[in-house]
Amino acid sequence: MDRRLNKYKLNIYLMYGYWFFHNLIFAYVIERLYWASKGMSTQQVVYTEIIYASVVIILEVPTGSLADRWSKKWLMVINSLFVIVEFIILINASSFWHFALAVSVSGIAKSLASGTSNALVYDSLKMLNKEHSFEKISGRLGFFDYSASLLAALIGSYIAYKSGYVSVYLLSLISVSICFMITLLLSEPNSIPIEDKTQSYAECIRESFNFLKLHSSIRFVLLFGIVISSVFIYIDEFWQIYLSEIKIPVLLFGVISSARMLSASISGIYAYKLKDRFSYKNIFSMLIIIFIVSILSASFIKSYFGLIPLVICFIAFGLVEPLALGYLHHRTDSRIRATVESFQSLVLRAAAIACGLLFGYFSTKFNIFTGFRVLGIILAVYSIYYFAFKNKHI
Template identity: 45%
Template structure:
């Protein structure tokens, strides 16, 4: 089988990996099982710590022994995670499920992007990486939209458990498709194979030599963490506004749909605007939008959430593409893993603050804290980027 087919298979894997109707009622399901906001934040921290500890090792394994194997492992673990959640009633059971999800995330994050880039590289299309990564994200969002609409309808008529069983089936399909992937040939700029113990040293040396890469990735980490809190806690936000669960699917669909233009057009936006302009503009939009969401507790705040999600669509293709165009294939999964490691490190730090302010001022206070962080980072970005990009 040809590596050209890998892109279509990655589309299918992404689609079924995200065709998860459980997500639309996840926080309500967890709350129903006794999980408070503080406990949910603790599981988020467990997830982030797991990813931080395993992200680079799994990236090294992917580069040395195959990206396909790690993608297959990821889909299998995600399936087990949903099975555990189906029967979870205690905090430790949720923690175990989230721990497996953390392993799954660390196994797939660098591996998938590396396999995509090297598949394009083998066919001479590597410059189109942002375009295809954006399309992969469109598959994500399309599946999430479908799952949200169907999941909210099912949740309004049947027990929440049905959504989880459907999610298990979707993950089984994802496992089957991932087994059909073809490992592309790694085209390294160096003829010498890097020893496992040297991966960390070489990676850190690269980041020290390329401070602009560090700043671009840090921008993606801060905004990526911010959008993660919206994705994780919008259900509670709508619940506080007394919006019926029947409309949760529609809301979830909208916040996914508005991200599509950014992902589709990211490669074109990159050609028309400088990185400093793009990243500072996105961070500014996040800060303003999150302040509004935290302070204005009515339906108009939903428009602010839609605006944040609209702007967020361009971030991943832009930041990930900036990295991949500057690294060697022999370490592609490892270097990409550092990006995910950093994101989850930021999530751990911000998660503590989000949990504290949510416990004091409900979910509104948590979003206010994230708005302050975005504002502080924006000031730092303006100062640092002027030296690196001007």
């Protein structure tokens, strides 16, 4: 393999490192407890989620187009810089507006990387003539993602127990700094002809929109991923509160978080094998049933046994992203790859706002169990649409 191709192969390994250190965040295991210690209520946390989603919605498509027209590598570099700023703000936060600023910076970082990272991986594989391996690589990226989160949860919960919440945020700042250095080593995949890069940003966005408009099957699959993810966001964000409500001590949060991360990472690795054995229609149908049953079960089981459906939920979610994004990228041209995925992320954030308003209202008015129950009902309502039209669109 010549030197030119070696740099694209190196991109894949660098992205493994990027996602490892991007998620080696020791603070996440006690994040909600830290925010609560600073006076943040559940409703205020939901407000920050809405602020975050709003920032992403505004910037999502323009930054996706920027990645396609300018540089995927440098958007990843700038993304990492914003993440560093985010943690500096969080370490010094003492009011709602500090947290609001932090999530705004996080939203900018997310919009820069959303679509860009997957497009960089897919185009690097394309330069190696291995784009058919995207689901496999995506699953492995998820493995490094979840493995880092698992390790960080184990270490973070112990350090938080011994040294306090701020210590784990300082350690997390080191991780995101390493992540920044990794992005500097990435190479730009030259999968788009120079003449195609002369297309304006407005034309790129318009072409991406028309592409989605013409492909109903892609829209249908992306909607599946959007609905599942917009609900799962609040399972992922508030599982700590759920554990606290069922009287599980903080010292065990790391072990439980490790179990959920490990289960999701392993399922993600084998997602591509499911695609080869079963149809997308059958896989997605089974997944939506699993999500509905798991979330509703957790909302009614107010004891340690509620952990079982939660872990099952994480196992199922590990399969969603590699399969849904693989379906998209195999059918999308490199000229608009990041922009098209950015449209998906934009709609996801809008859906997350709607779910968040409902979840926040019922969780605050009643309790976390009612909030989870509302999420399960949202999925059940969507499933009516999914099963009514799956034969037509998949």
